[in-house]
Amino acid sequence: MTEKQVLVTGACGEIGQALVQELAKRGGYKIITSDLAPLPDSISHLAAEHVQGDLVYKVKIFYDYDFDVIFHLAASLSSKAEIATEEAHRINVEGTMQLLMLAAYRSEKYGKAVKFIFPSSIAAYGMPDIAMKRKAGTVREEEWDSPHTMYGCNKLYCEKLGTYYSRFHGQKHLDEHPPVMMDFRAIRFPGLVSAFTLPSGGTSDYGPEMLHAAAQGKPYACFVRPDTIISFMAMPDAIKSMLMLMDAPRENLTTSVYNVAAFAITAEDFRQRALSAFPSADITFEPNPRRQGIVDSWPEDVNDSRARADWNWKPDYDVDRFFEEYFLPEIRKRYGK
Numbered sequence: 042m043t044e045k046q047v048l049v050t051g052a053c054g055e056i057g058q059a060l061v062q063e064l065a066k067r068g069g070y071k072i073i074t075s076d077l078a079p080l081p082d083s084i085s086h087l088a089a090e091h092v093q094g095d096l097v098y099k100v101k102i103f104y105d106y107d108f109d110v111i112f113h114l115a116a117s118l119s120s121k122a123e124i125a126t127e128e129a130h131r132i133n134v135e136g137t138m139q140l141l142m143l144a145a146y147r148s149e150k151y152g153k154a155v156k157f158i159f160p161s162s163i164a165a166y167g168m169p170d171i172a173m174k175r176k177a178g179t180v181r182e183e184e185w186d187s188p189h190t191m192y193g194c195n196k197l198y199c200e201k202l203g204t205y206y207s208r209f210h211g212q213k214h215l216d217e218h219p220p221v222m223m224d225f226r227a228i229r230f231p232g233l234v235s236a237f238t239l240p241s242g243g244t245s246d247y248g249p250e251m252l253h254a255a256a257q258g259k260p261y262a263c264f265v266r267p268d269t270i271i272s273f274m275a276m277p278d279a280i281k282s283m284l285m286l287m288d289a290p291r292e293n294l295t296t297s298v299y300n301v302a303a304f305a306i307t308a309e310d311f312r313q314r315a316l317s318a319f320p321s322a323d324i325t326f327e328p329n330p331r332r333q334g335i336v337d338s339w340p341e342d343v344n345d346s347r348a349r350a351d352w353n354w355k356p357d358y359d360v361d362r363f364f365e366e367y368f369l370p371e372i373r374k375r376y377g378k
Protein backbone atom coordinates (compact mmCIF):
# COMPACT_ATOMS: atom_id res chain seq x y z
CA MET A 42 0.00 0.00 0.00
CA THR A 43 1.37 3.41 -0.89
CA GLU A 44 1.73 5.85 1.94
CA LYS A 45 -0.38 8.98 2.01
CA GLN A 46 1.73 12.10 2.13
CA VAL A 47 0.61 14.44 4.89
CA LEU A 48 1.74 17.93 5.87
CA VAL A 49 1.30 19.07 9.48
CA THR A 50 2.05 22.75 10.04
CA GLY A 51 2.45 24.03 13.58
CA ALA A 52 3.62 20.52 14.45
CA CYS A 53 5.29 21.61 17.69
CA GLY A 54 2.04 22.88 19.14
CA GLU A 55 -0.30 20.89 21.34
CA ILE A 56 -2.58 19.63 18.58
CA GLY A 57 0.40 19.09 16.28
CA GLN A 58 2.29 16.80 18.64
CA ALA A 59 -0.80 14.74 19.45
CA LEU A 60 -1.80 14.51 15.79
CA VAL A 61 1.64 13.42 14.57
CA GLN A 62 1.71 10.72 17.25
CA GLU A 63 -1.73 9.45 16.25
CA LEU A 64 -0.96 9.46 12.50
CA ALA A 65 2.24 7.51 13.19
CA LYS A 66 0.29 5.05 15.36
CA ARG A 67 -2.29 4.52 12.63
CA GLY A 68 0.43 3.95 10.03
CA GLY A 69 0.26 4.44 6.27
CA TYR A 70 1.32 8.10 6.31
CA LYS A 71 4.50 9.84 5.28
CA ILE A 72 4.47 12.78 7.70
CA ILE A 73 6.11 16.06 6.72
CA THR A 74 6.08 18.69 9.48
CA SER A 75 6.70 22.40 9.65
CA ASP A 76 7.05 24.83 12.51
CA LEU A 77 9.04 27.86 13.61
CA ALA A 78 10.77 25.64 16.15
CA PRO A 79 12.69 22.36 15.85
CA LEU A 80 10.57 19.28 16.58
CA PRO A 81 10.40 18.22 20.23
CA ASP A 82 11.64 14.75 21.22
CA SER A 83 8.02 13.55 21.52
CA ILE A 84 7.65 13.51 17.72
CA SER A 85 11.06 14.12 16.13
CA HIS A 86 11.46 10.41 15.29
CA LEU A 87 8.01 10.25 13.66
CA ALA A 88 8.39 12.84 10.90
CA ALA A 89 9.97 11.91 7.57
CA GLU A 90 11.05 15.53 7.15
CA HIS A 91 10.78 18.78 9.11
CA VAL A 92 10.80 22.22 7.51
CA GLN A 93 11.73 24.78 10.11
CA GLY A 94 10.91 28.44 9.65
CA ASP A 95 8.19 30.95 8.91
CA LEU A 96 5.52 29.27 6.82
CA VAL A 97 4.71 32.42 4.88
CA TYR A 98 8.21 32.32 3.37
CA LYS A 99 8.75 28.56 3.38
CA VAL A 100 5.57 27.58 1.57
CA LYS A 101 7.18 27.69 -1.89
CA ILE A 102 9.26 24.64 -0.92
CA PHE A 103 6.04 22.66 -0.66
CA TYR A 104 5.05 23.15 -4.32
CA ASP A 105 7.20 20.12 -5.15
CA TYR A 106 5.40 17.84 -2.69
CA ASP A 107 2.50 15.60 -3.58
CA PHE A 108 0.41 16.06 -0.43
CA ASP A 109 -2.78 14.07 -0.03
CA VAL A 110 -3.74 15.90 3.15
CA ILE A 111 -2.68 19.19 4.73
CA PHE A 112 -3.37 19.78 8.42
CA HIS A 113 -2.80 23.49 8.81
CA LEU A 114 -2.43 23.97 12.56
CA ALA A 115 0.07 26.85 12.74
CA ALA A 116 -1.55 29.89 14.38
CA SER A 117 -1.13 32.67 16.87
CA LEU A 118 -3.82 32.01 19.53
CA SER A 119 -6.36 34.46 20.87
CA SER A 120 -4.65 36.18 23.83
CA LYS A 121 -1.30 36.46 22.06
CA ALA A 122 -3.01 37.74 18.90
CA GLU A 123 -4.53 40.65 20.86
CA ILE A 124 -1.05 41.78 21.88
CA ALA A 125 0.52 41.53 18.42
CA THR A 126 -2.47 41.99 16.14
CA GLU A 127 -0.80 42.62 12.77
CA GLU A 128 1.68 39.82 13.32
CA ALA A 129 -1.21 37.51 14.21
CA HIS A 130 -2.97 38.46 10.99
CA ARG A 131 0.16 37.68 9.02
CA ILE A 132 0.56 34.27 10.65
CA ASN A 133 -3.10 33.31 10.76
CA VAL A 134 -4.33 34.69 7.46
CA GLU A 135 -1.27 34.99 5.20
CA GLY A 136 0.00 31.56 6.18
CA THR A 137 -3.38 29.99 5.52
CA MET A 138 -3.80 31.85 2.23
CA GLN A 139 -0.42 30.63 0.98
CA LEU A 140 -1.26 27.02 1.76
CA LEU A 141 -4.76 27.27 0.28
CA MET A 142 -3.23 28.57 -2.96
CA LEU A 143 -0.83 25.65 -2.98
CA ALA A 144 -3.62 23.12 -2.38
CA ALA A 145 -5.83 24.71 -5.04
CA TYR A 146 -2.99 24.77 -7.58
CA ARG A 147 -2.03 21.16 -7.06
CA SER A 148 -5.63 19.94 -7.03
CA GLU A 149 -6.41 21.64 -10.33
CA LYS A 150 -3.11 20.85 -12.04
CA TYR A 151 -2.96 17.14 -11.12
CA GLY A 152 -6.70 16.45 -10.95
CA LYS A 153 -6.49 15.16 -7.37
CA ALA A 154 -8.34 16.99 -4.60
CA VAL A 155 -5.92 17.85 -1.80
CA LYS A 156 -7.70 17.58 1.55
CA PHE A 157 -7.18 20.63 3.73
CA ILE A 158 -8.08 20.12 7.39
CA PHE A 159 -8.31 23.40 9.27
CA PRO A 160 -8.80 23.81 13.03
CA SER A 161 -11.10 26.74 13.55
CA SER A 162 -12.39 27.75 16.96
CA ILE A 163 -15.19 28.88 19.24
CA ALA A 164 -13.37 32.22 18.87
CA ALA A 165 -15.14 32.54 15.50
CA TYR A 166 -18.23 33.40 17.56
CA GLY A 167 -18.84 36.74 19.25
CA MET A 168 -21.62 37.18 21.80
CA PRO A 169 -22.41 40.89 22.25
CA ASP A 170 -22.55 40.68 26.06
CA ILE A 171 -22.75 38.23 28.93
CA ALA A 172 -26.55 38.49 29.17
CA MET A 173 -26.88 37.39 25.55
CA LYS A 174 -24.29 34.66 26.09
CA ARG A 175 -26.41 33.25 28.92
CA LYS A 176 -29.61 33.59 26.94
CA ALA A 177 -28.21 32.04 23.75
CA GLY A 178 -26.82 28.93 25.53
CA THR A 179 -25.78 26.42 22.89
CA VAL A 180 -25.12 27.92 19.45
CA ARG A 181 -25.07 26.59 15.89
CA GLU A 182 -22.41 27.21 13.25
CA GLU A 183 -24.20 30.06 11.46
CA GLU A 184 -25.18 32.00 14.59
CA TRP A 185 -23.33 34.87 16.31
CA ASP A 186 -20.53 34.96 13.73
CA SER A 187 -19.21 38.39 14.82
CA PRO A 188 -15.94 37.67 16.60
CA HIS A 189 -14.44 40.21 19.02
CA THR A 190 -10.82 39.12 18.61
CA MET A 191 -8.18 39.30 15.88
CA TYR A 192 -7.77 35.52 16.18
CA GLY A 193 -11.53 34.97 15.85
CA CYS A 194 -11.73 37.27 12.81
CA ASN A 195 -8.78 35.42 11.27
CA LYS A 196 -10.35 32.00 11.84
CA LEU A 197 -13.75 33.04 10.50
CA TYR A 198 -12.23 34.63 7.40
CA CYS A 199 -10.02 31.61 6.74
CA GLU A 200 -13.09 29.36 6.98
CA LYS A 201 -14.61 31.50 4.23
CA LEU A 202 -11.40 31.50 2.16
CA GLY A 203 -11.13 27.72 2.42
CA THR A 204 -14.74 27.30 1.34
CA TYR A 205 -14.09 29.68 -1.57
CA TYR A 206 -11.02 27.78 -2.77
CA SER A 207 -12.77 24.45 -2.53
CA ARG A 208 -15.97 25.49 -4.30
CA PHE A 209 -15.81 28.75 -6.23
CA HIS A 210 -12.16 29.56 -7.03
CA GLY A 211 -12.08 31.74 -10.14
CA GLN A 212 -15.76 30.79 -10.70
CA LYS A 213 -14.32 27.76 -12.50
CA HIS A 214 -17.09 25.59 -11.12
CA LEU A 215 -19.27 27.21 -13.81
CA ASP A 216 -17.04 25.94 -16.65
CA GLU A 217 -18.26 23.21 -18.92
CA HIS A 218 -15.48 20.99 -17.59
CA PRO A 219 -14.67 22.33 -14.12
CA PRO A 220 -11.25 21.49 -12.70
CA VAL A 221 -10.83 19.36 -9.59
CA MET A 222 -11.09 21.67 -6.59
CA MET A 223 -9.28 21.26 -3.30
CA ASP A 224 -11.28 19.76 -0.44
CA PHE A 225 -11.44 22.15 2.54
CA ARG A 226 -12.85 20.95 5.87
CA ALA A 227 -12.84 22.95 9.11
CA ILE A 228 -13.64 22.08 12.72
CA ARG A 229 -14.49 24.71 15.30
CA PHE A 230 -12.77 23.45 18.42
CA PRO A 231 -13.74 24.36 21.97
CA GLY A 232 -10.97 24.80 24.59
CA LEU A 233 -8.67 21.78 24.41
CA VAL A 234 -7.01 20.08 27.36
CA SER A 235 -4.06 17.72 27.09
CA ALA A 236 -2.45 15.76 29.92
CA PHE A 237 0.90 15.91 28.12
CA THR A 238 1.33 19.48 26.90
CA LEU A 239 0.31 23.00 27.89
CA PRO A 240 -1.14 25.61 25.56
CA SER A 241 0.45 29.00 25.13
CA GLY A 242 -1.12 32.26 24.07
CA GLY A 243 -4.74 31.11 24.17
CA THR A 244 -7.58 32.33 26.35
CA SER A 245 -9.10 28.97 27.25
CA ASP A 246 -5.67 28.23 28.78
CA TYR A 247 -6.95 28.77 32.34
CA GLY A 248 -8.52 25.28 32.31
CA PRO A 249 -5.39 23.29 31.44
CA GLU A 250 -3.08 25.69 33.33
CA MET A 251 -5.09 25.26 36.53
CA LEU A 252 -5.10 21.47 36.29
CA HIS A 253 -1.40 21.15 35.48
CA ALA A 254 -0.51 23.57 38.31
CA ALA A 255 -2.67 21.65 40.81
CA ALA A 256 -1.08 18.35 39.77
CA GLN A 257 2.39 19.81 40.33
CA GLY A 258 1.50 21.35 43.71
CA LYS A 259 2.01 24.87 42.32
CA PRO A 260 -0.32 27.76 43.23
CA TYR A 261 -2.49 29.08 40.40
CA ALA A 262 -4.28 32.41 40.02
CA CYS A 263 -7.04 31.91 37.44
CA PHE A 264 -7.39 34.86 35.04
CA VAL A 265 -11.19 34.55 34.66
CA ARG A 266 -14.12 34.65 37.12
CA PRO A 267 -15.31 31.40 38.76
CA ASP A 268 -18.66 31.47 36.88
CA THR A 269 -16.98 31.69 33.44
CA ILE A 270 -18.28 28.94 31.21
CA ILE A 271 -17.25 27.63 27.79
CA SER A 272 -17.00 24.24 26.18
CA PHE A 273 -13.88 22.07 26.57
CA MET A 274 -12.63 18.85 25.03
CA ALA A 275 -9.98 16.21 25.75
CA MET A 276 -7.10 16.33 23.28
CA PRO A 277 -7.63 12.69 22.16
CA ASP A 278 -11.17 13.63 21.13
CA ALA A 279 -9.87 16.63 19.17
CA ILE A 280 -7.50 14.36 17.25
CA LYS A 281 -10.24 11.80 16.74
CA SER A 282 -12.54 14.45 15.29
CA MET A 283 -9.93 15.68 12.81
CA LEU A 284 -9.24 12.16 11.58
CA MET A 285 -12.97 11.37 11.35
CA LEU A 286 -13.54 14.50 9.31
CA MET A 287 -10.54 13.66 7.11
CA ASP A 288 -11.96 10.17 6.45
CA ALA A 289 -15.56 11.26 5.83
CA PRO A 290 -16.69 10.82 2.20
CA ARG A 291 -17.04 14.23 0.58
CA GLU A 292 -20.59 13.52 -0.55
CA ASN A 293 -21.68 13.10 3.09
CA LEU A 294 -20.60 16.62 4.02
CA THR A 295 -23.36 19.22 4.01
CA THR A 296 -21.06 22.10 5.02
CA SER A 297 -17.33 22.79 5.20
CA VAL A 298 -17.33 24.06 8.82
CA TYR A 299 -18.36 21.88 11.76
CA ASN A 300 -18.76 22.49 15.47
CA VAL A 301 -17.58 19.75 17.82
CA ALA A 302 -18.34 19.75 21.53
CA ALA A 303 -17.69 17.57 24.57
CA PHE A 304 -18.42 19.25 27.94
CA ALA A 305 -19.19 22.82 28.99
CA ILE A 306 -17.95 23.57 32.51
CA THR A 307 -17.11 26.65 34.57
CA ALA A 308 -13.74 27.74 35.92
CA GLU A 309 -15.11 26.90 39.39
CA ASP A 310 -15.97 23.37 38.16
CA PHE A 311 -12.32 23.02 37.10
CA ARG A 312 -11.26 24.19 40.56
CA GLN A 313 -13.55 21.75 42.34
CA ARG A 314 -12.34 18.83 40.20
CA ALA A 315 -8.72 19.86 40.81
CA LEU A 316 -9.34 20.10 44.58
CA SER A 317 -10.97 16.71 44.80
CA ALA A 318 -7.99 15.12 43.02
CA PHE A 319 -5.31 17.25 44.71
CA PRO A 320 -6.78 18.47 48.03
CA SER A 321 -3.89 20.80 48.80
CA ALA A 322 -4.22 22.64 45.46
CA ASP A 323 -3.96 26.41 45.90
CA ILE A 324 -6.27 27.96 43.28
CA THR A 325 -7.41 31.58 43.46
CA PHE A 326 -9.20 33.90 41.04
CA GLU A 327 -7.62 37.10 39.74
CA PRO A 328 -9.64 37.99 36.66
CA ASN A 329 -7.86 39.89 33.91
CA PRO A 330 -10.47 42.20 32.31
CA ARG A 331 -9.21 41.77 28.75
CA ARG A 332 -8.94 38.00 28.85
CA GLN A 333 -12.25 37.82 30.74
CA GLY A 334 -13.89 39.88 27.99
CA ILE A 335 -12.63 37.47 25.34
CA VAL A 336 -14.07 34.40 27.08
CA ASP A 337 -17.32 36.23 27.83
CA SER A 338 -17.70 36.78 24.08
CA TRP A 339 -17.49 33.02 23.41
CA PRO A 340 -20.65 30.92 23.64
CA GLU A 341 -21.40 28.75 26.66
CA ASP A 342 -21.58 25.68 24.46
CA VAL A 343 -21.85 24.71 20.80
CA ASN A 344 -24.32 22.52 18.95
CA ASP A 345 -22.46 19.79 17.06
CA SER A 346 -25.46 17.98 15.61
CA ARG A 347 -24.22 18.53 12.03
CA ALA A 348 -20.96 16.71 12.73
CA ARG A 349 -22.94 13.96 14.45
CA ALA A 350 -25.29 13.59 11.47
CA ASP A 351 -22.77 13.93 8.64
CA TRP A 352 -19.79 11.94 9.92
CA ASN A 353 -21.03 10.16 13.05
CA TRP A 354 -19.08 12.39 15.41
CA LYS A 355 -19.36 11.64 19.12
CA PRO A 356 -16.74 12.42 21.77
CA ASP A 357 -15.30 9.57 23.83
CA TYR A 358 -14.84 11.75 26.91
CA ASP A 359 -17.63 13.48 28.79
CA VAL A 360 -16.55 15.47 31.83
CA ASP A 361 -16.37 12.46 34.19
CA ARG A 362 -14.52 10.23 31.76
CA PHE A 363 -12.23 13.14 30.89
CA PHE A 364 -11.05 13.45 34.48
CA GLU A 365 -11.25 9.83 35.64
CA GLU A 366 -10.05 7.95 32.57
CA TYR A 367 -7.80 10.40 30.76
CA PHE A 368 -6.52 13.45 32.56
CA LEU A 369 -5.96 12.29 36.15
CA PRO A 370 -4.33 8.91 35.42
CA GLU A 371 -2.01 10.47 32.83
CA ILE A 372 -1.14 13.53 34.87
CA ARG A 373 -0.40 11.44 37.98
CA LYS A 374 2.04 9.39 35.92
CA ARG A 375 3.58 12.54 34.53
CA TYR A 376 4.11 14.44 37.75
CA GLY A 377 4.28 11.39 40.02
CA LYS A 378 1.50 12.56 42.36
Ligand code: SER
Pocket residue numbers: 118119120161162163164192230231232233242243244245246
Ligand atom coordinates in the same frame (compact mmCIF):
# COMPACT_ATOMS: atom_id res chain seq x y z
N1 SER B 1 -8.14 27.74 22.63
C1 SER B 1 -7.98 28.82 21.74
C2 SER B 1 -7.63 30.07 22.45
O1 SER B 1 -7.90 30.16 23.61
C3 SER B 1 -9.24 29.06 21.00
O2 SER B 1 -9.25 28.36 19.85
O3 SER B 1 -7.13 30.97 21.84
